[in-house]
Amino acid sequence: MRVKLRIKRFDGEGDREPYWAEYEVEAEPTDRLLDALHAVKWYQDGTLSFRRSCAHGVCGSDAMLINGRNRLACKVLVKDLGERITVEPLRGYPVIKDLVVDQTAFFQKYESVKPYLSPEGEPPARERLQTPEQRERFDDTTKCILCAACTTSCPSFWSNPDYVGPAAIVNAHRFLFDSRDAATAERLAGLNGTDGVWRCRTVFNCVEACPRGIDITRAIGEVKKALLLGRT
């Protein structure tokens, strides 16, 4: 099928304003949007820039605004998008070039929740054991691939870039509810401020955007509850 791609382009080194560029490519209905973007970049216009790595929905590099929704270009099929497809960079971060945004702030927020296991005491001779139930408690939030689709779909984040954002809270949740972790108080304290979890207005855009199907608003709610009750 012929597909018309309307891509919002911007070159930080030359352009003053972003502009819309249109391309027509031949695509199989079962092609992914990423294949169509490749067709443009490889055969029509090599200056088009976008990020992608694994191209199989695991690395989280190619999240972009596709037909008005945050999606992974490698996970969404052309037949589900129609013959006219608009592609824009993620909202809320400065555009470096075309579909590539500057994610420095995103990863700063991620680091702020200390996204690594902080156990107490001497390391045991073998693994730190955990029952299947204890593992299940935070299973959903282990699925995050840090693609930033959730945070850049969040109106609270759009209006206030200081908001820690859903992605960072999801990754805090992953350790907060881990029975082996001991940095709970420290993590919770960081999320209790004006720009922490209380900025979440339960808009649910993040849940809609997440390519991994993580129940993000529920995870944020569980962190709020942990703060309120003082226990996880």
Place this chain on the structure above:
Amino acid sequence: MEPSSAGGRPRPTGGLELYAWLFMRVSGALLLLLALGHLALMHLINNVEAINFAFVAERWANPLWRLYDWFLLALALVHGFNGVRVMVDDYVRSPGLRVLSLVGVYGLTLFFLVAGSFVILTFQPMAGG
């Protein structure tokens, strides 16, 4: 080795944002009941046309009704105030405008709370005649 069930033990938390969040939920639930009660009393049980000075004076002769109306006033005002405060936090990013908006919001809320409480607490049916 037995799997540890200890996990992290967070200290009890607090802070303005936490209590503001909790207040919004509790006051929202209370306001639903209070407002529905108010609606039933003023519009269903009594006809709007029957509500006049004498009606209010008679009702406020009972301090429990004054308390009811004061709770309705205070909860609705502070609930609305916190909503606006949060919107200012979200949307007003320039420091000067931010201070101005917050001073305005806090000031208006305090004024209406004091003025409303003054009326409810000091109302004298006899003086009005």
